[in-house]
Amino acid sequence: MIIDQINNSDNDFKAVSVYRFNYKNENGQYVPSQTIKIGIVANFMVKQIRMFNCLAECELYTPPTRLCKNCGRLGHIAIRCRSYKRCLHCGRKIDCPNNCGELKCDFCLSTTKCNNFCSMPRCILCNDDKHNAMESKKCPKYTEEKNIREAMAISNLSRNEIIRKSKPNYYAIFDDPQYENDFPLISTMTKPVRKSLDEELNRKLTKTKYSKVVSSVPKRIHVTGDEENITPSKPSYDFRNFSKVTEYEKMISSFTNQMAIILSEANCSEGLDMLNCFASALKIASEGNSEVPPNKNNENFAVQHSKS
Numbered sequence: 001m002i003i004d005q006i007n008n009s010d011n012d013f014k015a016v017s018v019y020r021f022n023y024k025n026e027n028g029q030y031v032p033s034q035t036i037k038i039g040i041v042a043n044f045m046v047k048q049i050r051m052f053n054c055l056a057e058c059e060l061y062t063p064p065t066r067l068c069k070n071c072g073r074l075g076h077i078a079i080r081c082r083s084y085k086r087c088l089h090c091g092r093k094i095d096c097p098n099n100c101g102e103l104k105c106d107f108c109l110s111t112t113k114c115n116n117f118c119s120m121p122r123c124i125l126c127n128d129d130k131h132n133a134m135e136s137k138k139c140p141k142y143t144e145e146k147n148i149r150e151a152m153a154i155s156n157l158s159r160n161e162i163i164r165k166s167k168p169n170y171y172a173i174f175d176d177p178q179y180e181n182d183f184p185l186i187s188t189m190t191k192p193v194r195k196s197l198d199e200e201l202n203r204k205l206t207k208t209k210y211s212k213v214v215s216s217v218p219k220r221i222h223v224t225g226d227e228e229n230i231t232p233s234k235p236s237y238d239f240r241n242f243s244k245v246t247e248y249e250k251m252i253s254s255f256t257n258q259m260a261i262i263l264s265e266a267n268c269s270e271g272l273d274m275l276n277c278f279a280s281a282l283k284i285a286s287e288g289n290s291e292v293p294p295n296k297n298n299e300n301f302a303v304q305h306s307k308s
Helices: 002-008 106-110 140-155 160-164 170-174 190-203 212-215 249-265 269-285 301-307
Strands: 014-024 029-043 047-049 054-055
Touching: 002 014, 002 047, 140 160, 170 249
Parallel strands: none
Antiparallel strands: 014 029, 047 054
């Protein structure tokens, strides 16, 4: 009667089914509600329906995401479940004392935990140990199934079509006949192109950035020399073992080097010994010391050069 009334009214669609929803009252009995679901054939979203000389507002109906109280999975209810009983809190199997099988007994329909002391939550859908199967708002699988049902209601497509659109097949590009023409052959590639491809490949495969490598190197610590051993009258660096070379020291070094070469070519050992003593005396005098150490304890350039 309602279907005929809707089709005979001035509507731009055709009604094919009508279903009235029920709800539980205070006594636990199902009673008819004032909400009905109307199945129509149309290519657009219907917002208003004319029936019984009235204009009624309507909205899109999205099927609810059903959670089975028997096995904890989605898409069916416990009465039509063919699986075994599972704890909805920890996911363990519960043995039915009546061995009811596919026809579920009152024990399977009412029991949700394996025991009263079950305190280890684990979701049956996503295998997460931070929530159980009854906490649907925390489960990503439940949210994904809810989004699929909403997309099915809006686009009027099947479940498989929605899944294929949300997770496309990336190999479908090879079916395009123009795919081979879009890319040149490898033999025709020039060296600059190959170089750019190698750089791009290295950039993608390199996980560690250069900035991280530089930041991981320990920083240098500047340590100053001992202030007690630095003479204020002499220009020097912060380090103890380095001092400024004067022009006088450069002249002495150049003189001793040239004399060492001449005496070495003449095979004059006495002259080399005298030159060693002279260079040691000048070196100690330039440092401000009055005593001259023995010749065998002094290391100088002339002796080293003659040995080489």
